[in-house]
Amino acid sequence: MIDAKAAYRALTSRDVRFDGVFYVGVTSTGIYCRPVCPVKPPREENCLFFASAEAAEKAAFRPCLRCRPELAPGNAPVDSSHRVADLLLQRIEEGLIEDVASLEEIAAQFSLSSRQLRRIVQKELGVSPVELKQTRRLLLAKQLLTETTLPVTEVAYASGFASLRRFNDVFSARYRMPPSRLRKEASHTGNQLTTGETSTLLMSYRPPFDWSALLAFLRMRAIQGVESVDEQSYARTVRLGEHKGWIKVVQANNKHALKVAFSHSLTPVLPALLRRLRNLFDLDAHPDLIASHLQKDPLLQKSLASNPGLRVPGAFEGFEMVVRAILGQQITVKAATTLGGRFAAAFGEAFATPYPELTHLSPQAARVAVATLDDVASLGIVSVRSKTLLAVAEACVQGELQLEAAVHPEEAISQLIRQPGIGEWTAHYIAMRALRWPDAFPKEDVVVRKNLGGVTAKQAEVISQAWRPWRSYAVMHIWKNMTPDKK
Secondary structure, eight states: OOOHHHHHHHHHHTOGGGBTTBEEEETTTTEEEOTTOSSOOOOGGGEEEESSHHHHHHTTOEEOTTTOGGGOOOOOOOSHHHHHHHHHHHHHHHTSSTTOOOHHHHHHTTTOOHHHHHHHHHHHHSSOHHHHHHHHHHHHHHHHHHHOOOOHHHHHHHTTOSOHHHHHHHHHHHHSSOHHHHHHHHTTTTOOOBOSSEEEEEEEOOSOOOHHHHHHHHHHTOOTBTEEEOSSEEEEEEEETTEEEEEEEEEOTTSSEEEEEEEGGGGGGHHHHHHHHHHHTTTTOOHHHHHHHHTTSHHHHHHHHHSTTOOOOOOSSHHHHHHHHHHTTTSOHHHHHHHHHHHHHHHSOBOOOSSTTBOBOOOOHHHHHTSOHHHHHTTTOOHHHHHHHHHHHHHHHTTOOOOSOOSSHHHHHHHHHTSTTOOHHHHHHHHHHTSOOTTOOOTTOHHHHHHTTSOOHHHHHHHHGGGTTOHHHHHHHHHHTSOGGGO
């Protein structure tokens, strides 16, 4: 339940810490807003508070055109219920449950009954799974109509609607205006940006956000040919299903948001693309909540003060992250990055982009699984790790290894450890980044143990208990204070 008094105080103060945590429906106008909306706050007796945009729309409120609820940052999943709702949303956006005939089949993917799934989604978001899917589609469509000049037909299909007629009917019924009218109103703002081959969208976050530190981390680990990272931007090639293209991300001026330029070849898979980028840049984090907990430990206070908004860099693609983690075992970052570039050149598909640094698509598990041990070892990768790479690729192809955010991260970590050549350190590093587990802790890490005073792995585990459930963020602060090439 939302405390209406506390929510109204946050609303009147426009406290950015609550952006995306709740939404306010104004009964006198029929519109719902983010708590950071720039308009004059409504009277308290005219406010109804909702835990999600979906719940506000279910109550027949329309999204505000000023604060644009579709831009609100999400909430990083920690507990099991929240992770189920988040994972359901992710699978909707990845298009993995579009053809599933019944809710029972969807629930089975999460090892739940349909009743349990309904209850969890209702508890976390205040809507049913079907209502969740429809609202997510509508909010993406609204953003595309507002921020791009893509044709309305392309907007409809990119948002997940099966036909333009269905899109027009649902949009008009929910928002009381046709898509063309919203497009016409949005064109007066001058914020739309579409060129011949690209469009640009915004992705919001809660401040503070240490964009420079995140770029520095990714720059040291960038896969040559696949990624290009400088002091201001991140760019990469992208393959999502049959769709291939490229993206470039920079920090938006005077906004708590990142600006994503994407090739139009990726328009059909935009929901999946934006979700992966939110994961990669950890945009759903609550930095104030995390810092308030971690600063209770004197060991972390200095780093927290000097590096506010430090994020845990995620992964754009699970198999890519696992390859990177395996190549990084017991060698420096620079050496692992060199091997990663060779691996991409050998097993990734050549791909032309406007950027000379981006020349290949990231290697796919299916391609690596049919390689020989000599193919991999010839790149300078030691035999034991070559065997691990082949085994993991085969496990991914066979569906034995799932490398996405998991409902039960501990089980996913155990699944990783069962793979040959993957130990506790590698599994927890993968959990930090690919599984989006905020409480992962690679206790065997040499830098972590050294920075904690030369403790053993067991002692580090004991010390880390005070940081739960945000141990992944504590690790980032520990690494930040050490020589970069040591990790």
